[in-house]
Amino acid sequence: MTSLPQNSTPDLVKLAGVLVRCQPSRRAVVIEQIEAQAGASVEPESSEDALIVIIEETPTTLYLTEQITRIQNIQGVLSAALIYHHNDTAETGNKEMAS
Numbered sequence: 001m002t003s004l005p006q007n008s009t010p011d012l013v014k015l016a017g018v019l020v021r022c023q024p025s026r027r028a029v030v031i032e033q034i035e036a037q038a039g040a041s042v043e044p045e046s047s048e049d050a051l052i053v054i055i056e057e058t059p060t061t062l063y064l065t066e067q068i069t070r071i072q073n074i075q076g077v078l079s080a081a082l083i084y085h086h087n088d089t090a091e092t093g094n095k096e097m098a099s
Contacts, residue, residue, distance in 0.1 A: 014058045017084030018068055020051040026076025027051075033074045037067060053080075 022030045027049070031042045034053055043052040053071065058064040064085075071080045 014056070014064075015084070015086045016055040016058060016064055016082060018053040018055060018071065018080055019083045020053050020071060020080045021078040022049060022051060022074075023076045023078065024048045030074055030076050034071055037070060040067065040071075 020030070020034070031051065034040050034042055034051070037055075039056045039058065041054050041056075043054060046052050055064065055067060058067065064082075068080050068082060071077060
């Protein structure tokens with residue numbers, strides 16, 4: 001698993017959603033390689049040729065861009081597109097959960 005850069009900000013919650021289209025025959029390998037990346041997971045609701053990838057705790061926009069590029073370069077991936085990006089402070093998130 002790839003580790004996050006040291007300049008990560010622990011009090012800032014960062015989430016990104018990426019839609020990944022892949023060849024159905026390479027699906028298992030693509031999922032394995034995506035989940036080997038730090039903070040990346042494939043949602044179980046994904047379809048045979050379209051994967052919903054959640055990337056958590058991206059320390060910078062550049063790091064997120066590089067992570068999406070790594071996904072695009074996996075053999076069997078046809079496309080990877082950022083479909084959601086959200087930054088929030090951990091404090092705000094904790095207040096919302098307590099409500």
